[in-house]
Amino acid sequence: MTTKAFVIGHPIAHSRSPLIHGTWIAEHGIDGSYEAIDVAPAELPGFFERLREGEFAGGNVTIPHKEAVFALCDSVDPLARTIGAVNTLVARAGKVHGTNTDYLGFLGNLDAAAPDWSAGKSTAIVLGAGGAARAILVALKSRSIPVILLNRTRATADRLARDIGGDISTGGLADFNAAAPSAGLVVNTTSIGMHSSRFEGFDLDLLPSDALVTDIVYAPLVTPLLADAKARGLRIVDGLGMLLHQAVPGFEAWFGIRPSVTKDLRTRIEATLEH
Numbered sequence: 001m002t003t004k005a006f007v008i009g010h011p012i013a014h015s016r017s018p019l020i021h022g023t024w025i026a027e028h029g030i031d032g033s034y035e036a037i038d039v040a041p042a043e044l045p046g047f048f049e050r051l052r053e054g055e056f057a058g059g060n061v062t063i064p065h066k067e068a069v070f071a072l073c074d075s076v077d078p079l080a081r082t083i084g085a086v087n088t089l090v091a092r093a094g095k096v097h098g099t100n101t102d103y104l105g106f107l108g109n110l111d112a113a114a115p116d117w118s119a120g121k122s123t124a125i126v127l128g129a130g131g132a133a134r135a136i137l138v139a140l141k142s143r144s145i146p147v148i149l150l151n152r153t154r155a156t157a158d159r160l161a162r163d164i165g166g167d168i169s170t171g172g173l174a175d176f177n178a179a180a181p182s183a184g185l186v187v188n189t190t191s192i193g194m195h196s197s198r199f200e201g202f203d204l205d206l207l208p209s210d211a212l213v214t215d216i217v218y219a220p221l222v223t224p225l226l227a228d229a230k231a232r233g234l235r236i237v238d239g240l241g242m243l244l245h246q247a248v249p250g251f252e253a254w255f256g257i258r259p260s261v262t263k264d265l266r267t268r269i270e271a272t273l274e275h
């Protein structure tokens with residue numbers, strides 16, 4: 001019987017997940033499918049009934065359902081609760097389990113692109129305190145990396161630091177230059193970088209020469225922050241790998257094969273991005 005998986009959202013037309021999973025299904029010759037399904041918020045409970053009846057092995061969840069599905073799942077990972085969002089569902093024996101693979105995607109991307117990145121455990125500057133920042137703080141905490149969390153709205157950063165716990169100090173974006181000399185890693189999790197928007201007043205020359213700069217915005221692939229860091233000779237890692245690596249655990253749970261993030265897969269997805 002064909003094993004079916006999905007991504008649900010509303011709207012859903014722009015999701016790149018069908019291309020990612022479709023590539024792996026073809027590569028492994030699996031009798032499976034992965035489809036994008038537009039599910040409006042009012043239709044979500046009915047969709048969960050289809051899941052419990054065994055129509056799908058599971059799937060991904062995107063905007064605006066990442067929080068609403070908590071109430072519909074039969075069980076949810078503690079880490080997904082800490083992150084406050086479910087992005088992956090697994091259906092088994094009439095029950096639906098919710099998890100979040102974004103933090104694994106972040107770690108998988110850096111581990112693949114810069115294998116020594118967490119060895120020194122030097123401080124990370126995290127820019128932004130929204131939904132994606134939660135997953136990244138959980139990821140950095142799992143590697144015991146101290147964090148300076150800088151956000152436009154300081155109170156949001158303070159709240160997030162309290163929620164996650166551990167070694168996190170907070171500040172505003174204007175504190176970047178003061179924090180830079182002690183940072184081994186800079187992670188942008190804000191939407192700055194999309195549509196060529198850029199951070200004002202950041203002096204990247206203040207970063208140590210071996211610092212790594214990464215951005216989770218992947219459209220454009222090389223954001224102004226990454227371009228500036230590269231021009232100064234700093235190591236950079238783009239955000240596309242996070243999108244690809246977060247897809248790995250879900251595919252493995254639904255189809256029973258752990259797929260690889262290959263150069264060919266990256267090239268296919270890159271071809272769909274704004275340059």
Ligand code: NAP
Pocket residue numbers: 102105127128129130131132133151152153156189190191192194216217218239240242243244246
């Ligand atoms: P979000 O919850 O809306 O948070 C947005 C963050 O950006 C907040 O910290 C916000 O600060 C800040 N921000 C927005 N506009 C700003 C501006 N003009 N100046 C300064 N700060 C600004 O969004 P999210 O879900 O965390 O997503 C953030 C980005 O990550 C999006 O571009 C998304 O596409 C990307 N993303 C990528 C991946 C991946 O796999 N690579 C995964 C998830 C998300 P305030 O608190 O002050 O509003």
